Amino acid sequence: MNNMQFITRVKMTMSQRPSTRSLPTRIGLLVASMAALIVATPAHASHGSPETVAKIADVLTWVVIVIVPIVGIVVFWLVHVLPEKIAHKRHHPQTEAIQVLCLLSLVFGGLLWPLAWLWAFSKPVLYKMAYGTDKAEGHTAGAAKPGDEAGDLQQDVARLRSDLERMASREGAPGELAEIRDRLAALEPRLVARSVEAS
Numbered sequence: 040m041n042n043m044q045f046i047t048r049v050k051m052t053m054s055q056r057p058s059t060r061s062l063p064t065r066i067g068l069l070v071a072s073m074a075a076l077i078v079a080t081p082a083h084a085s086h087g088s089p090e091t092v093a094k095i096a097d098v099l100t101w102v103v104i105v106i107v108p109i110v111g112i113v114v115f116w117l118v119h120v121l122p123e124k125i126a127h128k129r130h131h132p133q134t135e136a137i138q139v140l141c142l143l144s145l146v147f148g149g150l151l152w153p154l155a156w157l158w159a160f161s162k163p164v165l166y167k168m169a170y171g172t173d174k175a176e177g178h179t180a181g182a183a184k185p186g187d188e189a190g191d192l193q194q195d196v197a198r199l200r201s202d203l204e205r206m207a208s209r210e211g212a213p214g215e216l217a218e219i220r221d222r223l224a225a226l227e228p229r230l231v232a233r234s235v236e237a238s
Contacts, residue, residue: 118152125156130174133158140158196230
């Protein structure tokens with residue numbers, strides 16, 4: 040049996056069924072439906088006046104068209120420079136390279152950003168092997184101020200001088216120690232002048 044024959048048979052079956060509702064019941068339902076339609080109040084989209092609704096729509100339009108894109112761009116930018124800020128805070132020696140990777144990530148649609156993020160949090164092991172430190176220059180833990188450096192240098196020179204005097208006073212000390220002591224004595228006035236300039 041094909042589809043057309045099936046549909047025809049269903050139609051014939053449906054049309055042959057007698058109605059179970061009587062005529063007065065049908066008329067009562069019709070009258071009730073008409074009364075409900077007459078009594079129904081018109082529906083409005085909001086409880087405010089049309090002018091208020093129009094003003095709210097205008098404000099929402101400006102927010103969606105102007106403010107949301109600006110906020111989105113600012114948030115996108117702040118998230119993209121986050122690895123650079125983290126690297127700077129952690130005194131990462133390769134902060135400039137991380138910054139360049141963040142900028143390249145902007146060009147490539149953010150694909151490089153996870154690499155910049157991981158790089159900012161990584162320990163620069165190879166950098167430490169090559170340069171002996173894992174901190175950027177000027178960010179060492181015991182970084183002294185220029186004025187303090189001259190004072191520390193004077194103390195170091197005084198210690199070296201006392202060590203040289205002690206070693207030179209021993210029997211059998213090489214003559215080179217006396218030469219080193221003399222060169223150190225010649226450098227001390229320059230150190231004093233430098234410490235005065237720093238003050």
